[in-house]
Amino acid sequence: MIPELLRSLAPQVTMALVRRYGDFEACEDAAQEALLAAFRQWPSSGVPDHPKGWLITTASRRRIEQWRSDTARQRREEAAAWQPDPPPVSGVDDTLTLLLLCCHPALTQPSQVALTLRAVGGLTTAEIARAFLVPEATIGQRISRAKRSLRGERFESPSSDRLSAVLQVLYLIFTEGHTASSGDALNRVELTTEAIRLTRQLHASLPTDGEVTGLLALMLLTEARRPARVSATGALVPLARQDRSRWMSEFIEEGVSLITKALSSAPVGPYQLQAAIAAVHDEAPTAEETDWAEILTLYDLLRVVAPGPMVTLNRVVAFAQVHGPAAGLAELSSAASDPALALHHRVDAVRGHLLELSGEIEGAREAYLAAAGRTLSLPEQEYLRSRAAALAGR
Structure with missing residues (x-):
């Protein structure tokens, strides 16, 4: 399908322009315009024989038009000296290079996530905003700040020591899609699907x-x-x-x-x-x-x-399954002293489950209700309250 094809080609088009022209912000904008043009034209005109070349040529023209529209004398003089020919179409998959660039250490993690989804995933600003349940303007500002932060960077292949940041960003995207941190949906399939698609491409490279x-x-x-x-x-x-x-x-x-x-x-x-x-x-x-x-x-x-705190908490669940709920509650009491877990709703949810298994019904009901009051996910709230309600009559 055309949307999937465009998303797979997005990073390659962006990096082809970046290598030629060097300005990430302007090149990424030009690439997005080319992707939008293809999305509008290809359903009626048909997919070109060489879609990657079509996109690179179109994006290159957009980039030159942007450059030439600048009224500053210096920019006009530099534009006049430019060769308008598009960069050559490379057979190299640039996904990994662009992933590493989008996870530049100068960027905050939210900016890395937004820029990765935009530049590598090919998602629009509106799609990213819907996925994370934040205003479109907020995502737009994150992306704009991220691109400004990268201005002046040398766009050579980044060091692979940035790979850990790439993995963390992809994991965060998947995790938010698997269990949404807020809102009325438990899953956000568009995020888990995109995270898997990008990780498949990364795995193909490494x-x-x-x-x-x-x-x-x-x-x-x-x-x-x-x-x-x-x-x-x-x-x-x-x-x-x-x-x-x-x-x-x-x-x-x-x-x-x-x-x-x-x-x-x-x-x-x-x-x-x-x-x-x-x-x-x-x-x-x-x-x-x-x-x-x-x-x-x-x-x-x-x-x-x-x-980490979540590792500790998940281990408590496994420990209780092996050694019994009373032993699990003792482990949980120790784990809950970690400030990172002190107010997390999952601590109360686990406590409620272990108390229920121990036969301490009233304590379990109170723990479930406390957990429901601390999560912003509506499906989780409803589940936890239903567990508390089920215990009310026992």
């Missing part, structure tokens, strides 16, 4: 990198469960109650294959460990047959390799 492979596997294994996470009425369905026949088996097979290969051929990293945990969940025929002891072992490793 097929032997264990963490790139691990992140792609993690996304696939997590996305595989999406069809069963929401009921027919739109209510959240927890993992233990999901209809596993609705999980996407092709994603599970691919994800398991990827993580198995990565763990046997590359140094172990946090994305690989998270993918391994997801694989244990996905391969269990039923919730009762989940190998929680293996999951706890993996979380113990993850806590060493990449400690």
Whole structure:
């Protein structure tokens, strides 16, 4: 389909112009205009035989027009000396180079995310704003500031030591799509789909990198469960109650294959460990047959390799499954002393679950209600309140 083709070509068109003309902001704007022109024209005129060349030629013309429209004498003189021929069409996929540029350390993380989705993903400002439930003007300002921050940068291939920032940005995009932090939808499929698409392209460029492979596997294994996470009425369905026949088996097979290969051929990293945990969940025929002891072992490793508040909290859940709810509550009490977790709604949600398993019904109900009051996600609020209501009559 034309939208998918344009999104896959967006980074290549942008980088072709950047290499020729050097001004990221102006080149990215010109590339976006070319993509818009194609989106409007190709459905009626047909896709050209060489779509990438068409886009680069059109974007190059837009860039020259922008340059020549500047009224400053110096710009007019420089424009007169320019060669109007478009840059040559390269057979190289520039996705990785542009991803690294968009994750420049001078940019804030929200700006890195917005610029990546715009320049690499080909999403419009309006699409990004809708996905993150923020005003379009806010996203527009983030993108504009990001491009201004990159003004004057030398546009050579950035060092690969920026790869960790790229992985983090792609992970953030996926995570926001998998469980929206606010709003009335649990999932934002456009974000998870885009994150997987971009990570696939990154993996194609770096097929032997264990963490790139691990992140792609993690996304696939997590996305595989999406069809069963929401009921027919739109209510959240927890993992233990999901209809596993609705999980996407092709994603599970691919994800398991990827993580198995990565763990046997590359140094172990946090994305690989998270993918391994997801694989244990996905391969269990039923919730009762989940190998929680293996999951706890993996979380113990993850806590060493990449400690963090969410790792600690997720480990508590696994610990409780192995050692019982009372032991889990003791672990949770210790974890909740971390300021990063003190007011997080998931602490109360886990506490409510463990108290319910321990038979402390009133305490569980209060914890569920406290959790509902702290999340901005409407599906999560409704689920937590329904759990509290179910306990009211017991």
